[in-house]
Amino acid sequence: MNIKLLSFGCCCLVLSPICSAKHDWFVKPYVGLSQMSDMTLVAQNVESQTGNSDIQLDGGFVSGLGVGYVIHNNLAIELAWEYRSNESTTALPSNNSLYEGNIASNLFFLNTYYVFNTPSSWQPYIGAGVSWAQEVDIDLEEQGSERSYSSDGDTGYQVFAGMLFKVDDAWSWQGEIRYGQMKDITLNAESGTGEFNNLDYDTLTLQLSAVYHF
Template sequence: MRYRFCLPLLLAGLFSSAQADEGQWFVRPYVGYSLMSDQTGQGADLGQANGAVSVDLDGGFAAGLGLGYRYNANWAVELAWEYRSNDSTTTLASGERFDEGNFASNLFFLNGFYFFDQGQKWVPYLGAGISWAQEVDLDLEQDGIERSFSGDGEFGYQAFAGIEYRFSPTWSLQGEVRYGALSGLTLEGEQEAGRIEDIDYHTTTFQIALRYAF
């Protein structure tokens, strides 16, 4: 529980120190193509469906918004929100199959960036971040039947690499590849309808972002 209070305190420290130094704030909306690895979990309290749960995942989309501070030519920090959804086919241990579901999330990130800035228009960068799950939701749908399992409050991480093209001192376009991971999740069924345990949420994203500095 104490980790849930550490993140706001860390953010407050980072942004308050930013105000004391020279630098530049920025806002960064982004959209991307989402890939997720297929997952296997364990169904519990699901009656005859107890046992292995297989989730096959298709491509999807991600969209988000970041607010950050560029300390100098090389270093920046960002707080970001992201929504992601991938279509899913889920098979329970009973053999029951749901072909029309989705695996989705609302995540918050605290990211750090390092820019290899040499004063050029094209600037490569690397970064990493801590993620916090406001919600991860697995919906199972088939022929009008829907079951939903969700979890929250888990921490994970991400790493990314990208390149930035600067149109002007205030506007730039970024292309980025990201890998993120939340592991060992427990998703609780609605109306206490069992749960899915030990399932992962691993993502790869190819995205573009528009960055405005102010």
């Protein structure tokens, strides 16, 4: 819990050229909508089945928080944490049964931002970062029972663009669209045997956040 609270203080901090030296640090909680691509992966001895499996994904949600520092004028770095969850329907190779559940992740990011100067309170920005997965997992639910498959330590990247609106020297609002990817993930059974291979974790996020400069 402590590491989650600490890292939940790290997720998408907007740097703004409008901030003076006394406002070099930022903290930003955010919430958003999560969209993920449907997946085709390989099941190995999952529910005694082996072969290609399909996962259909519905819309979900994302929440997180970031802490960052303005290096110089328009450029800043950020350490971030994020939780994401999307409902899922998994078809194993036999296709005789569909398993409801969800796929979720706890991710950490190291990002860089560049904010463009404008004469108004509206300022566009772009950025990119690397990601590290504390956990990616999928749950298969059937008749009241649940099997979980998970992975950790996977790496990837993200790119993003957005618009911030300065309320005053301390506060601003930010809207952002973000694409992330981690490839070739293997999810192992948390109990018993079985694994999913060749999972590509592609995410699209639309988020809104309040940013505090200090």
